[in-house]
Amino acid sequence: MRAAIWLLALFAVAAAVALFAGNNQGTITVFWPPWRVDLSLNLVLVILLVAFVLMHVALRALAALFSLPTQARQWRLQQKERTLHAALLDAMVQLISGRFSRARKAAQAALTQEKTLSALGASLPQAQQVRVLSHLLAAESAQALQDKPARDAHLQQALNESADRAVLASPETREGVQLRAARWALEDRDAAAALARLEELPQGAQRRTLALRLRLKAARQDRRTLEALETARLLAKHRAFSDAAAQSIVRGLATELLTGAHDPAQLLRAWTELDANERDMPEVAIHAAQRMVALRGDLALARGWLLPAWERMVANPRALGDALRVKLARALEAGLDSVDADWLARIESAQRNNPRDPNLQYLAGMACMKRQLWGKAQQLLTQAGLGLQDTDLYRRAWLALAQLAEDRDDAEQAAEAWKRAAQIENS
Numbered sequence: 001m002r003a004a005i006w007l008l009a010l011f012a013v014a015a016a017v018a019l020f021a022g023n024n025q026g027t028i029t030v031f032w033p034p035w036r037v038d039l040s041l042n043l044v045l046v047i048l049l050v051a052f053v054l055m056h057v058a059l060r061a062l063a064a065l066f067s068l069p070t071q072a073r074q075w076r077l078q079q080k081e082r083t084l085h086a087a088l089l090d091a092m093v094q095l096i097s098g099r100f101s102r103a104r105k106a107a108q109a110a111l112t113q114e115k116t117l118s119a120l121g122a123s124l125p126q127a128q129q130v131r132v133l134s135h136l137l138a139a140e141s142a143q144a145l146q147d148k149p150a151r152d153a154h155l156q157q158a159l160n161e162s163a164d165r166a167v168l169a170s171p172e173t174r175e176g177v178q179l180r181a182a183r184w185a186l187e188d189r190d191a192a193a194a195l196a197r198l199e200e201l202p203q204g205a206q207r208r209t210l211a212l213r214l215r216l217k218a219a220r221q222d223r224r225t226l227e228a229l230e231t232a233r234l235l236a237k238h239r240a241f242s243d244a245a246a247q248s249i250v251r252g253l254a255t256e257l258l259t260g261a262h263d264p265a266q267l268l269r270a271w272t273e274l275d276a277n278e279r280d281m282p283e284v285a286i287h288a289a290q291r292m293v294a295l296r297g298d299l300a301l302a303r304g305w306l307l308p309a310w311e312r313m314v315a316n317p318r319a320l321g322d323a324l325r326v327k328l329a330r331a332l333e334a335g336l337d338s339v340d341a342d343w344l345a346r347i348e349s350a351q352r353n354n355p356r357d358p359n360l361q362y363l364a365g366m367a368c369m370k371r372q373l374w375g376k377a378q379q380l381l382t383q384a385g386l387g388l389q390d391t392d393l394y395r396r397a398w399l400a401l402a403q404l405a406e407d408r409d410d411a412e413q414a415a416e417a418w419k420r421a422a423q424i425e426n427s
Contacts, residue, residue, distance in 0.1 A: 077122045084113035088130065091137045095144075104141035104150075110134040132161045132173050136180060143184050155181055175205045182214050191222035209240045220253075225260055226273060229253040233275070247281075254284045264297030271305070282309035282324050289331040299335035303343060306331060314350045317357065326390045329359045336370045344371075351380070358387035362397055369400060378404050385420065395421050 026041035091106035111134045114127060124130065139154035155177070162174035178197050185194035195218045198211055205211060212235050219228035232253055236246035254274055261267035271279070271288055278284055285305045292302035309328060312319045320328065332339075332347070344367055351357070351364040365380030381397050381404075388394040402417035 077117065077120060080113055080117055080120075081122070081124065084110055084117065084130065087113060088134060088137075091134070091141075095137060095141060100141040100144040104138050104145070107134045107138040107141065111138075128161055129173055132158050132177065135161065136177055139184075140180065143187070148188075151184065155184075171202075175201055179210060179214065182211075182218070186214065186217055186221065189221065191218040194218040195222065195224075207234070209235065209238055212238070213240065225253060225257045229257060229273075250278060251281050251283055254278045254281070255287045258284070258288050258291050261291060261295070264292065264295050267291055267295060267297060268301075279305070280308050282312065282320055282328070285309050286324060286327045286331055290327070290334075293331065293334040299338055300340070302331070303335060303339070310346065310350075314346075314353070317354055322389065325359050326393060329363045329393065332363055333366050336367050339367065339370075356387070358384045358389075359393070362388060362393055365397070366400065369404070374404055374407070 028039045028041055028044050030037040030039065087106050087110035091103045091110060094100075094103035094106055111131065114124070114130055114134070117124060118127070135154045135158035139151045139158065142148070142151035142154060158177045159174070159181075162177055178201055182194045182197035185191070185197060194214065198206060198215050198218070201211060206215075212231055216228055216231045216235060219225075219231060229250065232246070232249050235241060236250060240246075241249065257270050257273065258267065261270045267288065274284065286309060289302035289306050292305075293299065306328065309320065309324075310332075313325060313328065332343075347360070347364050347367050351360040354360055361380045361384035365377045365384055368374075368377035368380060378401065381401050385394060385397040385401065388397060398417045398421040402414045402421065405411075405414035405417055
C-alpha cells in the first residue's frame with residue numbers, strides 16, 4: 001500500500017514538472033556591461049538548486065572536518081569507559097568464580113580507568129557508584145584472601161565515597177557496603193563490631209531480612225539471647241524461615257534465655273519476656289520448671305508453667321515425645337513434697353485414664369509414696385519398673401521399691417530391687 005502511494009505521488013510530481021517546465025516561456029536577462037545574457041527560467045531554477053546543494057554539501061564537509069578532534073576525543077573517552085565497565089564486570093565474574101586475586105586486580109583496574117576519565121574531564125553519571133562498587137569488590141576479594149589491612153582500606157574508601165548522599169544516586173549502595181562490613185565482622189568473630197555496623201543502617205534497612213539474619217547471628221555470637229530472640233521473632237513474622245525451622249530457633253533461644261537465669265527472680269523475669277505461644281511450648285515450659293527446681297525456687301509456680309504441657313499430654317498421649325514425657329515426669333516428681341490436692345487428683349486421673357503408661361505409673365507411685373500410701377505405691381512402682389525405658393527413671397523406681405521393702409523388713413524383695421537398680425548403674 002505504501003509503495004502504491006509513493007508511486008502515485010511520483011507520477012503527480014512528474015506531471016507537475018512536465019506541465020510547468022514544458023510550457024514555461026519565461027526568460028531571465030542578466031546585464032553585465034558590455035554583455036547581455038538571456039537565460040531560460042528553467043535553467044536558472046536548476047542552477048540555483050544545484051548551487052544550493054553544492055553549498056550545503058560544502059558546509060557539511062567543513063563542519064565534519066572541524067569536528068574531527070572532538071569526535072576523536074569522544075571516541076577515546078568512550079573506549080576508556082568501555083574498558084572501565086569491562087574491568088568492573090570482570091571483577092564480578094572473577095569473584096564469583098573464586099579467583100580472588102584476579103578479581104582484586106580487575107577492581108583496581110576499574111578504579112584506575114575511572115581516575116583517568118576524571119582527569120580527562122569526563123563526567124560519568126554513575127562515577128561515584130562505580131567507585132564504591134569497585135572498592136567493595138576489592139574489599140571482598142581481600143577478605144577472601146585474609147588480607148585484612150587491604151580489606152579495611154578499601155572498605156573505608158567505599159564508605160567515604162558513599163558518605164555524600166546528595167551526590168549518590170542510590171542510597172542502597174551505602175547500605176550494601178555496611179551490610180557487607182557487618183558480615184565480614186561476623187566472619188572475624190567480632191559480634192560487637194557487626195552489631196555496631198547494623199546500628200548505623202537506616203531504620204527501614206535494619207528491618208530487612210538480610211539485616212535481621214545478620215543481627216540474629218551477631219546477637220547469638222555476643223550472647224545477647226533476648227535480642228536474638230526478638231530478632232528471631234521478626235524473622236519468623238517475615239517468613240524468613242520455614243515454620244518448623246522458625247519454631248526450632250525460637251524454642252532454642254527461649255531455652256537459652258531461661259538457662260541464663262541464675263536465681264529464681266531472674267528466671268521469673270526471663271519467663272515474662274517470652275510470648276504466650278513460646279510459654280505454651282512443652283520444651284520451654286518443662287525446661288523452665290527444671291530450672292526453677294535447680295534454683296530452689298517456687299515449685300508451685302513451676303507446676304503452673306507445666307500445666308499446659310500436662311493437659312496436652314493427657315488429652316493426647318502422643319502429643320509429646322518419649323523424651324519430653326520423661327522430662328515432664330522428672331519435673332513434677334521434684335515438687336511432690338509440696339504438691340497440692342489438685343495436682344494429686346490430676347496425676348491420679350491421668351494414670352487411671354492411661355493405666356499402661358509407665359511414666360504415669362511411676363509418677364503416681366512416687367506421689368503415693370510421698371503420701372505414705374505404701375501398698376499402692378509398691379503396686380504402681382512395680383508396674384512402672386517393668387515398663388520404663390528411661391534408665392534414670394527405671395533406676396529410681398527400683399530404688400524406691402528397695403526402700404519400701406526395707407521399711408517392711410522384707411530383705412528378699414529389697415535385695416531383688418537393689419539388684420535391678422545396680423544392673424542399670426553398672427550398664
